[in-house]
Each structure stands twice: as structure tokens, then as C-alpha cells.
Amino acid sequence: VINFIKGAKKYSDFPSSSNEVIFIGKSNVGKSTLINALYKNNLAYTGKTPGKTRMLNFFNINDSYTICDAPGYGFAKRNDNELIEYGNMMEDYFNLRGAHCLSILILDIRHDPSNDDLEMIDYLNNTQKPYLIVLNKSDKLSNNQKANQVFKFMKILELTKDQIITISAFKKIGTKELRETIEKYILK
Ligand SMILES: Nc1nc2c(ncn2[C@@H]2O[C@H](COP(=O)(O)OP(=O)(O)O)[C@@H](O)[C@H]2O)c(=O)[nH]1
Numbered sequence: 001v002i003n004f005i006k007g008a009k010k011y012s013d014f015p016s017s018s019n020e021v022i023f024i025g026k027s028n029v030g031k032s033t034l035i036n037a038l039y040k041n042n043l044a045y046t047g048k049t050p051g052k053t054r055m056l057n058f059f060n061i062n063d064s065y066t067i068c069d070a071p072g073y074g075f076a077k078r079n080d081n082e083l084i085e086y087g088n089m090m091e092d093y094f095n096l097r098g099a100h101c102l103s104i105l106i107l108d109i110r111h112d113p114s115n116d117d118l119e120m121i122d123y124l125n126n127t128q129k130p131y132l133i134v135l136n137k138s139d140k141l142s143n144n145q146k147a148n149q150v151f152k153f154m155k156i157l158e159l160t161k162d163q164i165i166t167i168s169a170f171k172k173i174g175t176k177e178l179r180e181t182i183e184k185y186i187l188k
């Protein structure tokens with residue numbers, strides 16, 4: 001069974017879990033679309049209203065692991081209070097979550113990483129927790145453009161080709177392979 005568990009903003013409200021995957025990225029990069037493509041239609045909320053998406057939303061994947069849909073960062077309209085709230089929530093998550101945890105950082109393949117993206121990557125490097133970089137919206141580019149962008153991301157992020165996964169959540173290209181990669185990691 002794949003189902004929504006709950007939304008939570010602070011550590012004491014997080015559901016218990018021993019294996020977990022968290023999906024992180026800017027607003028609109030396709031986090032919720034990706035979760036639905038990987039696991040189940042209409043599982044994660046993909047609308048534009050921020051309300052529900054301002055918390056961490058947890059889902060149960062066949063009782064074998066949990067996934068977490070994180071709110072998007074770098075949203076221009078967010079005020080200081082919201083930014084502090086976001087920061088505190090993510091600090092709680094990364095500092096206190098004991099679960100065997102894998103982060104999936106989603107970027108838009110069409111655009112260079114923003115300062116917010118680079119800060120998040122820095123942060124993940126500092127937590128020393130494992131993460132995968134996923135380039136989404138590949139359906140928007142030609143094969144040539146895709147190859148150029150992957151090369152650019154490799155240089156900017158100082159990663160090798162196999163550390164970057166290219167997908168289209170919308171067209172479900174590369175999503176089966178991504179789920180296999182996630183499960184190989186999280187269930188070992
Ligand atoms: N063309 C294209 N659009 C996508 C893709 N993934 C997501 N989108 C669109 O991008 C918008 C934001 O998606 P959403 O999943 O809500 O982003 P989130 O804010 O990161 O959760 C929606 O209009 C999606 O249909 C993709 O792979 N290709």
C-alpha cells in the first residue's frame with residue numbers, strides 16, 4: 001500500500017521511520033510530479049497554492065520505507081518569517097531525523113543552479129548524508145541540449161556523470177530507473 005501519512009512542521013510531529021527518502025528543490029521544479037510519477041498518481045499535491053506544501057509531507061511506500069515531500073525553497077514571495085520557519089524545519093529534519101535517509105535534490109535541467117540550489121548542495125555536503133542530483137524537465141530539451149546541460153552541471157557541481165540522473169517526471173522518462181536506484185540505496 002502506498003498512502004499519505006501526515007504533514008508535519010516540527011520534529012515531534014514527524015512519523016516514525018527507519019528508512020526514508022526526502023525530495024528537495026525549488027518551488028515548481030517538479031518534486032510532487034516526480035513523487036507521483038515514481039509511486040502513484042495523485043499521491044502528492046501538485047497545485048499552486050502554497051498552504052499544504054509549507055510542511056513536510058510524509059508517505060508510506062508499501063510499509064518498506066517512507067518518503068518526504070519537502071516545501072520548495074527560493075520562492076520570491078516568501079517573507080522573512082516563512083524563511084526562518086523553513087530553515088528551522090529543515091534543520092530539525094537533518095539534525096534530528098535518525099532514519100537511514102537519502103536526499104533527492106531536484107534541479108531544472110534548463111537552468112543553471114541558483115544561489116539557493118548551491119546553498120542547499122553545500123548544506124547537504126556538510127551534513128555528510130548521501131544525496132542524488134536529479135535533473136528534471138528533460139522533455140523540454142533536445143538530446144544535444146540535454147548533453148550540454150549535463151556537462152555544465154557536472155562542471156559547476158564538480159560531479160561525475162553517474163552522479164547526475166536526467167529525467168522527465170511529466171513524461172515518466174527515467175523514473176523507473178530512478179526508483180530502482182533509490183530502492184537499491186535505501187533498502188540495502
Ligand atoms: N515539461 C515538464 N513539466 C514538468 C515536469 N515535472 C513537473 N512539471 C510541471 O512543473 C510544474 C510544477 O510541478 P510540481 O510538481 O507542482 O513542482 P513542485 O513545486 O516542485 O512540487 C507543474 O506545472 C508540472 O506539470 C517535467 O518533467 N516536464
Ligand SMILES: [Mg+2]
Nearest residue numbers: 031032045053
Ligand atoms: Mg510540490
